[in-house]
Amino acid sequence: GESVGLHLPTLSVQEGDNSIINCAYSNSASDYFIWYKQESGKGPQFIIDIRSNMDKRQGQRVTVLLNKTVKHLSLQIAATQPGDSAVYFCAEAGGATNKLIFGTGTLLAVQP
Amino acid sequence: DAGVIQSPRHEVTEMGQEVTLRCKPISGHNSLFWYRQTMMRGLELLIYFNNNVPIDDSGMPEDRFSAKMPNASFSTLKIQPSEPRDSAVYFCASSILRLAGNLYNEQFFGPGTRLTVL
Numbered sequence: 001g002e003s004v005g006l007h008l009p010t011l012s013v014q015e016g017d018n019s020i021i022n023c024a025y026s027n028s029a030s031d032y033f034i035w036y037k038q039e040s041g042k043g044p045q046f047i048i049d050i051r052s053n054m055d056k057r058q059g060q061r062v063t064v065l066l067n068k069t070v071k072h073l074s075l076q077i078a079a080t081q082p083g084d085s086a087v088y089f090c091a092e093a094g095g096a097t098n099k100l101i102f103g104t105g106t107l108l109a110v111q112p
Numbered sequence: 113d114a115g116v117i118q119s120p121r122h123e124v125t126e127m128g129q130e131v132t133l134r135c136k137p138i139s140g141h142n143s144l145f146w147y148r149q150t151m152m153r154g155l156e157l158l159i160y161f162n163n164n165v166p167i168d169d170s171g172m173p174e175d176r177f178s179a180k181m182p183n184a185s186f187s188t189l190k191i192q193p194s195e196p197r198d199s200a201v202y203f204c205a206s207s208i209l210r211l212a213g214n215l216y217n218e219q220f221f222g223p224g225t226r227l228t229v230l
Contacts, residue, residue, distance in 0.1 A: 031216075032216035034218055036221075042223060042224075043116075043203050043205075043221035043222055043223050043224050044155070044203070044205075044221045045221070046218040046219075046220065049218055051216075089155065093216045097167065097168065098143060098160075098162070098207070098209055098216055098217075099145070099157055099160055099167075099168060100145075100157070100216075100219060101157075102154065102155045102157075104154050105154065105155075
């Protein structure tokens with residue numbers, strides 16, 4: 001029979017525009033959140049992280065926003081470039097373990 | 113720093129054969145994680161070690177899978193016997209575990225091993 005893979009949400013943006021990738025997390029006890037970028041054929045690469053005592057953190061061209069009230073995380077990429085095209089994963093951690101729980105990912109497609 | 117090193121990068125084998133995947137974590141890191149990534153199931157944590165000790169192996173699919181970490185600089189993931197449904201990309205990641213302060217830190221991923229079981 002035909003195999004059904006994960007349906008990745010896709011965000012298509014024009015080069016130079018800002019991108020916002022959203023993530024809903026499940027565990028209200030999670031207190032650490034992280035974004036990864038995965039390019040085709042490569043392993044996930046760390047972008048930025050945030051702890052639950054913060055609601056915003058900025059990096060180079062990227063900003064992560066955390067809304068604990070609604071359990072929502074977002075990644076904003078300023079002036080999106082073709083090299084930003086990749087799958088972006090959010091992950092959460094909490095409790096007594098140091099393992100990360102990954103979301104299903106969002107495909108960002110940057111149109112030149 | 114060379115980052116996390118995995119070998120082989122590609123492995124093609126026949127059903128029933130034993131497969132061993134290898135990982136060298138970043139020097140100084142004391143947590144090591146094995147993941148599997150497929151189109152069907154996404155990125156799944158199989159097992160992780162803190163200070164060479166297995167902490168959580170609840171993600172290991174079945175008894176055909178086993179993992180070891182004999183020392184701080186080397187880990188293996190073994191599948192015996194392999195089956196076509198084991199075909200996937202297997203990633204190893206490492207991080208620093210601190211016993212005080214912030215428990216969580218970013219994990220650094222290796223390039224992965226693409227396994228194909230025919």
